[in-house]
Amino acid sequence: MPSALVDAHTHLLPPRLQAAIRGFFGARGFPSDGFAYPADPGAVCDRLAAEGITEAWSLPYARRPGSAAGLNQEMARFAVAQRGTGPVRVVGGCTVHPADDRPAAVVRAAVEDLGLRVLKLHCSVGDFAADDRRLDPVWEYVSAVALPVVLHAGHAPDGHTEAAELAPVATVARRHPAARIIIAHCGHAASDAALRLVAGHPQVHADLTPVLHEPVRPDPVRLAALAGKLLFGSDAPNTGLTVSGLLAGLAGADGGIPAEAWAAITGGTARRLLSEVRS
Numbered sequence: 001m002p003s004a005l006v007d008a009h010t011h012l013l014p015p016r017l018q019a020a021i022r023g024f025f026g027a028r029g030f031p032s033d034g035f036a037y038p039a040d041p042g043a044v045c046d047r048l049a050a051e052g053i054t055e056a057w058s059l060p061y062a063r064r065p066g067s068a069a070g071l072n073q074e075m076a077r078f079a080v081a082q083r084g085t086g087p088v089r090v091v092g093g094c095t096v097h098p099a100d101d102r103p104a105a106v107v108r109a110a111v112e113d114l115g116l117r118v119l120k121l122h123c124s125v126g127d128f129a130a131d132d133r134r135l136d137p138v139w140e141y142v143s144a145v146a147l148p149v150v151l152h153a154g155h156a157p158d159g160h161t162e163a164a165e166l167a168p169v170a171t172v173a174r175r176h177p178a179a180r181i182i183i184a185h186c187g188h189a190a191s192d193a194a195l196r197l198v199a200g201h202p203q204v205h206a207d208l209t210p211v212l213h214e215p216v217r218p219d220p221v222r223l224a225a226l227a228g229k230l231l232f233g234s235d236a237p238n239t240g241l242t243v244s245g246l247l248a249g250l251a252g253a254d255g256g257i258p259a260e261a262w263a264a265i266t267g268g269t270a271r272r273l274l275s276e277v278r279s
Contacts (some may be wrong), residue, residue: 009233036235049087104137209233227261
């Protein structure tokens with residue numbers, strides 16, 4: 001196992017929001033005992049550290065306009081609280097809703113005032129598309145400062161993405177070619193289409209994060225070829241799968257892909273993206 005594992009897709013969220021998310025899944029038939037991790041963010045960090053994670057990106061998302069700024073502040077407080085004392089280094093993420101008043105200013109404040117280092121956009125939760133024109137100033141800002149954007153493009157309540165729902169991602173990549181886009185869950189179950197976007201656009205990436213109990217496992221040859229643009233993610237605590245199980249299941253855990261490619265997927269790509277942020 002690599003010595004510096006990065007989990008680039010977790011949700012270490014405030015208790016009230018995490019409780020609402022668990023309630024959402026429960027209302028759709030996912031059993032409360034089906035999650036691999038507890039809901040408490042501190043307990044999740046302990047578990048991740050026990051599985052070898054040294055750094056975790058914590059990704060919030062705004063369901064409605066007006067909620068992002070407060071959520072970003074809470075994410076910054078948690079990341080600072082974990083710094084130096086927590087078992088893993090928490091990279092605080094921010095979010096925004098396209099209907100916010102001056103959405104680019106919301107993101108700018110999160111990055112420049114709060115020190116958050118990644119943006120999460122969730123098209124399903126917020127009910128918008130990636131190419132929503134209200135987000136153009138956001139895409140311009142993140143392009144200017146090289147801020148990574150983890151983008152959940154699908155709108156299905158179960159977390160799945162259809163191939164047609166990736167078309168707005170391609171539109172954004174054409175409009176804003178410098179934007180560091182990370183397609184969440186590798187667009188599962190449209191992973192083939194997502195990887196074509198990754199291959200076809202210099203700054204489009206993808207994370208290999210499961211959807212509840214469904215792992216994302218692209219062909220090993222494609223993993224090796226695109227390793228510099230792929231990131232490992234667990235979706236903890238909102239998953240039925242563990243980091244250890246996901247790593248064991250990914251091609252390459254047993255030496256099936258070159259060590260350099262495996263190192264990139266499990267940490268190198270994530271660290272490079274963060275090192276490029278200018279703010």
